[in-house]
Amino acid sequence: MSKAARIPVREQCAKARVTNFDEVCLGYSLEEAIAEAARCLNCKNAKCVGDCPVAIDIPAFISHVKKGEITEAAKVIAKASALPAVCGRVCPQESQCEGKCIVGIKGEAVAIGKLERFVADWARENQVDTAEVEPKNGRKVAVIGSGPAGLTCAGELARKGYEITVFEALHEPGGVLVYGIPEFRLPKETVVKTEIENLKKMGVKIETNVIIGKTVTIDELLNEEGFDAVFIGSGAGLPKFMGISGENANGVFSANEFLTRNNLMKAFKEEYSTPIKVGKRVAVVGGGNVAMDAARTAARLGAETHIVYRRSEAELPARVEEVHHAKEEGIIFDVLTNPTEILVDDKGWVTGLKCIKMELGEADASGRRKPVEVANSEFVMEVDTVIMSLGTSPNPLISSTTQGLEINKWQCIVADEETGLTSRERVYAGGDAVTGAATVILAMGAGKKAAAAINEMLMGAKQ
Amino acid sequence: MYKIVEKRKLAPQIYLMDVEAPRVAKSARPGQFVIVKMNEKGERIPLTICDYDADRGTVTIVFQTLGQSTVEMAGYEVGDYFTDFAGPLGEASEFIYEDIAELKQERLVFVAGGVGTAPVYPQVKWLQQQGVQVDVIIGARSQDFVILEEEMKALGANVYVTTDDGSYSRKGLVTDVLKGLIDGGAAYDHVIAIGPMIMMKFVAKLTKGYNIKTTISLNPIMVDGTGMCGACRVSVGDEIKFACVDGPEFDGHLVDFDEAMRRQAMYKTEEGRYKLEAEKGSHTGGCCGGKQ
Numbered sequence: 161m162s163k164a165a166r167i168p169v170r171e172q173c174a175k176a177r178v179t180n181f182d183e184v185c186l187g188y189s190l191e192e193a194i195a196e197a198a199r200c201l202n203c204k205n206a207k208c209v210g211d212c213p214v215a216i217d218i219p220a221f222i223s224h225v226k227k228g229e230i231t232e233a234a235k236v237i238a239k240a241s242a243l244p245a246v247c248g249r250v251c252p253q254e255s256q257c258e259g260k261c262i263v264g265i266k267g268e269a270v271a272i273g274k275l276e277r278f279v280a281d282w283a284r285e286n287q288v289d290t291a292e293v294e295p296k297n298g299r300k301v302a303v304i305g306s307g308p309a310g311l312t313c314a315g316e317l318a319r320k321g322y323e324i325t326v327f328e329a330l331h332e333p334g335g336v337l338v339y340g341i342p343e344f345r346l347p348k349e350t351v352v353k354t355e356i357e358n359l360k361k362m363g364v365k366i367e368t369n370v371i372i373g374k375t376v377t378i379d380e381l382l383n384e385e386g387f388d389a390v391f392i393g394s395g396a397g398l399p400k401f402m403g404i405s406g407e408n409a410n411g412v413f414s415a416n417e418f419l420t421r422n423n424l425m426k427a428f429k430e431e432y433s434t435p436i437k438v439g440k441r442v443a444v445v446g447g448g449n450v451a452m453d454a455a456r457t458a459a460r461l462g463a464e465t466h467i468v469y470r471r472s473e474a475e476l477p478a479r480v481e482e483v484h485h486a487k488e489e490g491i492i493f494d495v496l497t498n499p500t501e502i503l504v505d506d507k508g509w510v511t512g513l514k515c516i517k518m519e520l521g522e523a524d525a526s527g528r529r530k531p532v533e534v535a536n537s538e539f540v541m542e543v544d545t546v547i548m549s550l551g552t553s554p555n556p557l558i559s560s561t562t563q564g565l566e567i568n569k570w571q572c573i574v575a576d577e578e579t580g581l582t583s584r585e586r587v588y589a590g591g592d593a594v595t596g597a598a599t600v601i602l603a604m605g606a607g608k609k610a611a612a613a614i615n616e617m618l619m620g621a622k623q
Numbered sequence: 624m625y626k627i628v629e630k631r632k633l634a635p636q637i638y639l640m641d642v643e644a645p646r647v648a649k650s651a652r653p654g655q656f657v658i659v660k661m662n663e664k665g666e667r668i669p670l671t672i673c674d675y676d677a678d679r680g681t682v683t684i685v686f687q688t689l690g691q692s693t694v695e696m697a698g699y700e701v702g703d704y705f706t707d708f709a710g711p712l713g714e715a716s717e718f719i720y721e722d723i724a725e726l727k728q729e730r731l732v733f734v735a736g737g738v739g740t741a742p743v744y745p746q747v748k749w750l751q752q753q754g755v756q757v758d759v760i761i762g763a764r765s766q767d768f769v770i771l772e773e774e775m776k777a778l779g780a781n782v783y784v785t786t787d788d789g790s791y792s793r794k795g796l797v798t799d800v801l802k803g804l805i806d807g808g809a810a811y812d813h814v815i816a817i818g819p820m821i822m823m824k825f826v827a828k829l830t831k832g833y834n835i836k837t838t839i840s841l842n843p844i845m846v847d848g849t850g851m852c853g854a855c856r857v858s859v860g861d862e863i864k865f866a867c868v869d870g871p872e873f874d875g876h877l878v879d880f881d882e883a884m885r886r887q888a889m890y891k892t893e894e895g896r897y898k899l900e901a902e903k904g905s906h907t908g909g910c911c912g913g914k915q
């Protein structure tokens with residue numbers, strides 16, 4: 161049975177979807193899910209589980225799907241993951257669970273992510289209640305940031321009876337899930353909002369528009385507002401620029417700005433006030449998930465869009481599925497190409513991107529072959545918009561206002577890997593704020609570990 | 624939700640509002656700003672904090688109607704709510720970290736242009752309350768546009784008013800008044816200028832000649848206001864700064880004003896552009912929202 165090909169998942173056709181922001185992947189039907197689940201060998205020593213950062217019992221949930229017991233499947237997943245509808249959509253499955261699937265050795269791996277997504281969507285649509293909340297224990301924990309790390313930590317602790325307040329700097333909770341990842345990959349109303357509503361149902365309080373370090377400090381939360389512990393899940397939101405000439409020209413944006421205007425502020429919808437500028441020809445510099453999201457957004461806003469990446473296609477850090485989708489949508493990949501200057505007209509607007517061709521040289525310390533410039537290969541790409549997607553680092557707002565909170569040279573908060581404990585007592589941290597820009601599932605894993613450690617610390621203290 | 628508890632029209636197109644936002648009121652310091660989002664579909668609008676009252680839990684904003692959002696904001700009345708009001712954002716003015724005894728030895732002058740008079744107010748208030756005597760130069764297009772003059776005087780500051788058309792007090796630009804005061808013997812140690820970009824540029828140019836330390840408050844386009852998008856980046860010396868977290872106040876002698884003015888024009892709406900064009904030719908009128 162395992163030799164059978166993977167059940168293809170229905171998608172919006174590429175021609176239609178580049179004209180809208182609706183979700184690209186339509187997901188499995190119940191029949192399709194059952195058929196795909198049948199490809200799983202239900203391994204005793206399942207390799208897939210080892211490479212899922214939150215160790216979902218994959219064979220167990222898939223066996224339930226096989227038998228059509230979706231509620232049961234949802235319960236299995238809920239034991240390990242608070243945001244399956246999100247992870248099923250955005251996890252880099254090919255390098256995690258699916259990368260280790262036995263079936264994948266000779267054929268195509270079981271579509272674990274798509275099955276997880278199916279179960280989560282089905283559970284939501286059928287209002288399966290997976291949340292069990294213990295009675296209140298009288299302890300208060302503050303969670304800073306409402307991205308996957310914060311939401312997971314909040315959920316875990318709320319379930320154990322803690323009184324949780326999540327403080328979010330923006331006006332909408334969700335972190336990168338709402339401001340970064342576009343609607344066409346992760347629907348906000350149905351998926352993200354529902355997850356947040358579920359937390360509220362468990363009694364989690366969410367205070368938006370509170371910038372920790374500005375509106376109130378961590379010390380005030382602990383000493384004046386009576387919180388017993390704090391979890392920092394403030395992400396890595398500070399965008400990097402290249403430092404090349406012309407980078408402050410009109411028409412040069414960070415991917416964060418471009419995506420925030422579109423996703424959080426909904427600039428693509430006529431009735432929303434926030435403007436977005438996209439020219440006729442756009443160059444997105446970078447090759448990660450963020451670059452793909454920015455490029456595919458620009459394409460949907462009507463621009464001819466190029467990805468400009470200095471290594472070769474094989475090194476693109478983005479998920480394979482996103483690269484594939486981007487290509488289907490007509491994004492042009494200019495690989496082994498590195499920008500050297502942004503050309504600007506006399507009014508300060510972008511007119512072009514000067515680039516140089518690259519080739520791969522010797523492998524560096526990380527084992528990746530280092531791109532080196534090809535002599536005399538400079539050329540100008542005629543573009544009117546440049547979107548910089550070069551990575552992000554943690555924002556110093558919290559570290560600079562919290563005495564004794566240790567950070568490393570990348571501005572990341574130093575925290576114990578197992579517990580999330582920082583250099584400050586009762587202050588824990590996890591997710592991108594600690595690791596630098598990583599993944600949703602790793603942030604969730606960190607939120608979960610910290611919740612367990614906070615519980616142990618406070619319940620230990622109680623006795 | 625953040626309730627509007629007071630609304631006053633200070634001048635044609637300039638409104639003051641007190642908004643209930645207890646957390647912001649408690650932490651606000653002179654020099655900082657807030658981001659207001661009026662409703663679900665609204666944009667995030669940065670506005671300087673003009674006053675704050677921790678006991679009442681209110682924050683005062685003063686804004687000029689420029690384009691779509693500020694015009695819509697002017698339609699909000701007492702009892703209405705803004706869905707979002709985030710802050711305080713940005714760094715507080717540098718002087719609040721200085722030693723008061725030393726501050727008292729310094730001679731400070733504020734240069735306020737148009738609606739930029741409003742963000743000057745909390746700074747003057749803070750200093751006067753600490754016993755630091757300051758001078759304030761207020762410039763406006765005409766008499767109707769002079770705001771907060773009486774309030775500044777009530778704080779005990781020495782106030783000089785000038786209008787572009789001479790309809791009130793004296794005729795001329797704020798830079799003329801500043802130059803007159805300096806040449807007349809006022810040994811200023813620190814000039815703080817807040818107003819239209821072009822005004823701040825010329826103040827900085829003037830004070831550079833006299834080698835007087837000058838602070839200006841930038842108002843670039845912002846989205847989040849928390850350091851996440853980089854829309855607000857400005858060149859200061861040979862560094863790139865994010866005005867929302869590193870500023871909004873910077874050393875006026877290091878800021879690349881021309882670049883900042885070009886960037887400010889990036890998202891002008893049609894109404895905004897119309898208004899800005901109508902105001903061309905004035906250095907002191909306008910607003911702190913930017914003019915070419």
Ligand SMILES: Cc1cc2nc3c(=O)[nH]c(=O)nc-3n(C[C@H](O)[C@H](O)[C@H](O)COP(=O)(O)OP(=O)(O)OC[C@H]3O[C@@H](n4cnc5c(N)ncnc54)[C@H](O)[C@@H]3O)c2cc1C
Pocket residue numbers: 250251252304305306307308309310327328329330333334335336337340341342370371372373393394395396397419449450453479555557558590591592593597598599600601603
């Ligand atoms: C465009 C884009 C696409 C991505 N695509 C993928 C993908 O396909 N798959 C994947 O696994 N990962 C992807 N990632 C990465 C993933 O989204 C992040 O690793 C993950 O969201 C990190 O979670 P977090 O909870 O640590 O932080 P975040 O999601 O960044 O959330 C942090 C939250 O904290 C808030 N905050 C920050 N400072 C403060 C403060 N001082 N006070 C209060 N609140 C504060 C922020 O506003 C934000 O809401 C993508 C990232 C981006 C930007």
Ligand SMILES: Cc1cc2nc3c(=O)[nH]c(=O)nc-3n(C[C@H](O)[C@H](O)[C@H](O)COP(=O)(O)OP(=O)(O)OC[C@H]3O[C@@H](n4cnc5c(N)ncnc54)[C@H](O)[C@@H]3O)c2cc1C
Pocket residue numbers: 656666667668669670671672685686687688689690691692693694738741742841842843844845846871887888889890891892893894895896910911912913914
């Ligand atoms: C730190 C800071 C403090 C400010 N304080 C005040 C204040 O106290 N009172 C006041 O009247 N104005 C203030 N402004 C300017 C105010 O934010 C703009 O006037 C307002 O956003 C214009 O919106 P609009 O839709 O009405 O106009 P639009 O027609 O959209 O734009 C008109 C002009 O306003 C500016 N502008 C537009 N959108 C933004 C934005 N998102 N961020 C910043 N500027 C923008 C641009 O210069 C633009 O050319 C401040 C700006 C900043 C950055």
Ligand code: SF4
Pocket residue numbers: 211212213214215216218241247248251252253256257258272273276601
């Ligand atoms: S959470 Fe991610 S890694 Fe784990 S099973 Fe789901 S898709 Fe795979």
Ligand code: SF4
Pocket residue numbers: 199200201202203206207208209218219222260261262263270272
């Ligand atoms: S490794 Fe593949 S076949 Fe084995 S349990 Fe996991 S998903 Fe099923």
Ligand code: FES
Pocket residue numbers: 844845846847848849850851852853854855856865866867868
């Ligand atoms: S407004 Fe986004 S970084 Fe300053």
Ligand SMILES: [Mg+2]
Pocket residue numbers: 666690691692892
């Ligand atoms: Mg506007």
